[in-house]
Amino acid sequence: MIAFGAIFLLAVPPVSHTLLNRIEPSVLGLPFLYLALFAVYVALIAVLIWAYRRGV
Amino acid sequence: METWVVATSLIGIYLLITLGVAVVANRHMTVDMEDFLLCGRRTGFVVLYLTVVATYHSAFAFLGSGGFFFTHGVGFWAAGVWTLLVGAATYVIGTRIWALGKAFGYITPADLLADFYESEAVRAAVAVVSVLFTILYIQVQALALGYIMDVATDGRIRFEVGVLIMLTVAVVHLMVGGLRAVYWTDVFQGAWMYVAIWAGALVLSFELFGGPVELWQRVTSERPDMLTLPGPEGFFTPGMWVGMVLTLSFGIIFQPHMMIRYYTAVDGKTLKLLGATTPIYLMTLYIPAALVGLGGALVMPELERADRIFPELLFQYAPAWLTGIILAGAAAAAMSTLDSILHANMTVLTRDVYQRHIARGKSQAHYVFVGRAIVFALLGVAFALSITESDLLVAIVTLSGAGALQLMPAIVGVCFPGRRSLSRAGVLAGLGAGLFVLALTLPLNLGFALPWGAHPLGMHGGVWGLLANTLVALAVSAFTPGPSRETVARVHGEVERFVYGKE
Numbered sequence: 389m390i391a392f393g394a395i396f397l398l399a400v401p402p403v404s405h406t407l408l409n410r411i412e413p414s415v416l417g418l419p420f421l422y423l424a425l426f427a428v429y430v431a432l433i434a435v436l437i438w439a440y441r442r443g444v
Numbered sequence: 445m446e447t448w449v450v451a452t453s454l455i456g457i458y459l460l461i462t463l464g465v466a467v468v469a470n471r472h473m474t475v476d477m478e479d480f481l482l483c484g485r486r487t488g489f490v491v492l493y494l495t496v497v498a499t500y501h502s503a504f505a506f507l508g509s510g511g512f513f514f515t516h517g518v519g520f521w522a523a524g525v526w527t528l529l530v531g532a533a534t535y536v537i538g539t540r541i542w543a544l545g546k547a548f549g550y551i552t553p554a555d556l557l558a559d560f561y562e563s564e565a566v567r568a569a570v571a572v573v574s575v576l577f578t579i580l581y582i583q584v585q586a587l588a589l590g591y592i593m594d595v596a597t598d599g600r601i602r603f604e605v606g607v608l609i610m611l612t613v614a615v616v617h618l619m620v621g622g623l624r625a626v627y628w629t630d631v632f633q634g635a636w637m638y639v640a641i642w643a644g645a646l647v648l649s650f651e652l653f654g655g656p657v658e659l660w661q662r663v664t665s666e667r668p669d670m671l672t673l674p675g676p677e678g679f680f681t682p683g684m685w686v687g688m689v690l691t692l693s694f695g696i697i698f699q700p701h702m703m704i705r706y707y708t709a710v711d712g713k714t715l716k717l718l719g720a721t722t723p724i725y726l727m728t729l730y731i732p733a734a735l736v737g738l739g740g741a742l743v744m745p746e747l748e749r750a751d752r753i754f755p756e757l758l759f760q761y762a763p764a765w766l767t768g769i770i771l772a773g774a775a776a777a778a779m780s781t782l783d784s785i786l787h788a789n790m791t792v793l794t795r796d797v798y799q800r801h802i803a804r805g806k807s808q809a810h811y812v813f814v815g816r817a818i819v820f821a822l823l824g825v826a827f828a829l830s831i832t833e834s835d836l837l838v839a840i841v842t843l844s845g846a847g848a849l850q851l852m853p854a855i856v857g858v859c860f861p862g863r864r865s866l867s868r869a870g871v872l873a874g875l876g877a878g879l880f881v882l883a884l885t886l887p888l889n890l891g892f893a894l895p896w897g898a899h900p901l902g903m904h905g906g907v908w909g910l911l912a913n914t915l916v917a918l919a920v921s922a923f924t925p926g927p928s929r930e931t932v933a934r935v936h937g938e939v940e941r942f943v944y945g946k947e
Contacts, residue, residue: 389536392532396525396528399522399525399528400525400685400686400689401682401685401686402682404522404673404685405673405674405682405685409672409673410672411664411668411671411672414660414664416657416660417657417658417660417661417664418657418660419518419660419664419671419672421518421521421522421671421672421673422518422521422660422671422734425521425522425524425525428525429524429525429527429528429723429727432525432528432531432532432723433528433531433720433721433723433724433727436528436531436532436535436719436720436721436723437720437721439535439720440535440716440717440719440720
């Protein structure tokens with residue numbers, strides 16, 4: 389729950405609307421905001437699966 | 445062969461398969477309310493997974509999200525964190541709802557709330573809110589089905605006729621096969637729509653731009669305003685972000701068609717696995733949706749109805765066979781949610797209104813018959829709504845979610861034991877306050893202009909409603925008697941047994 393909440397904060401305002409809110413640096417033409425959020429979403433899924441496997 | 449012939453034929457085949465599944469499901473059905481309404485609470489992971497994601501991702505995901513990317517840029521991806529909240533909420537709240545449903549035989553959301561708050565008034569209020577706001581969801585699916593038929597037949601079948609054909613199939617399918625038919629068709633609809641949207645988006649991006657990477661590069665150079673927040677029209681402010689995330693996650697989870705799905709799980713572990721893995725499907729579906737919407741903004745910037753961007757692109761730039769398959773997938777997306785909502789509304793109206801207040805003590809066969817008649821009546825409502833003027837599909841969905849979101853304080857009060865419970869008066873007052881504030885803060889056509897306008901201070905009306913709801917519920921509960929000690933001990937004891945003990 390704590391890990392999920394902590395990572396979740398990276399995808400919410402104000403972080404999403406300030407720190408992540410830019411196009412550069414881009415990777416393979418994908419804008420930074422899009423990629424950064426994708427990384428956060430994958431991390432959140434990983435936390436949920438980890439919790440399930442641990443039987444939390 | 446012309447594209448419209450292929451597309452229409454494939455949609456026709458899809459509709460025939462849907463009806464065939466209903467007939468087979470009917471042969472497995474017993475004349476029993478729990479079997480007709482909850483599949484006997486025996487649904488395993490694969491079927492539950494595909495029915496949940498197919499129901500979640502309706503026309504608003506297949507057509508509406510592309511339209512939202514087309515209009516507001518990458519902000520919809522930023523709000524996509526709701527897909528993760530759905531997983532977490534299913535894991536934490538959904539499992540508790542399941543445990544209580546199994547222990548006390550709940551069938552509808554109102555069963556859960558009326559039992560804990562010991563109030564038939566709470567049951568009636570929850571039933572009304574549930575049905576009222578999910579009817580908007582029916583409107584979204586009916587509109588989308590009309591668009592799909594219109595585009596697939598290249599205007600040869602009028603929008604209204606297309607809606608009527610699709611609605612009739614959905615209703616017959618549900619009346620014949622019950623929830624089992626809905627679940628079975630959701631399995632292939634869920635798989636079909638996922639493959640279809642990915643295939644369509646990739647084909648279009650290669651056909652029009654040389655690939656997804658090249659598409660993103662073109663958007664970066666030609667429309668950089670689409671790639672940052674709050675988007676080209678300034679829509680995705682932090683307040684709107686919060687509102688969209690809450691209404692699309694909790695606002696949909698607390699709608700009856702989703703809560704009923706929690707009740708149907710075979711066990712709590714299945715539901716936890718569902719929560720952990722649902723976001724994989726939900727989140728990754730917006731990757732191709734972004735390609736469609738952003739690519740469409742470059743290719744067809746003049747398109748008037750943003751929600752039509754995907755089928756319009758397909759019709760112009762994709763091969764006929766693929767267009768047909770994908771449009772049938774879009775129809776599957778809308779149908780899978782439509783039949784689920786029709787089923788949920790039928791369940792709520794049969795169980796919470798007819799069985800409780802109109803005709804008690806009738807046979808199971810009688811209630812199943814009445815349930816089927818209610819589905820037929822809902823067909824008329826859905827058709828009438830679909831031919832009225834309407835906003836973007838996503839906007840209607842968030843309005844629907846904003847209404848169901850008002851059930852959140854009451855549901856949290858049941859599922860999370862605390863030192864003091866909300867009272868029935870608090871729940872009712874909070875619900876009333878939340879809906880009142882919602883009406884004053886959403887872009888509704890009230891016939892006069894409100895001085896603060898829609899979504900005051902850039903905050904979504906659903907959030908204003910939830911704030912008012914929570915504050916009033918807590919304040920009134922502080923001065924009015926809560927549920928009896930026996931009920932609190934029984935219900936919260938069951939929650940604690942589930943969370944801390946063995947199932």
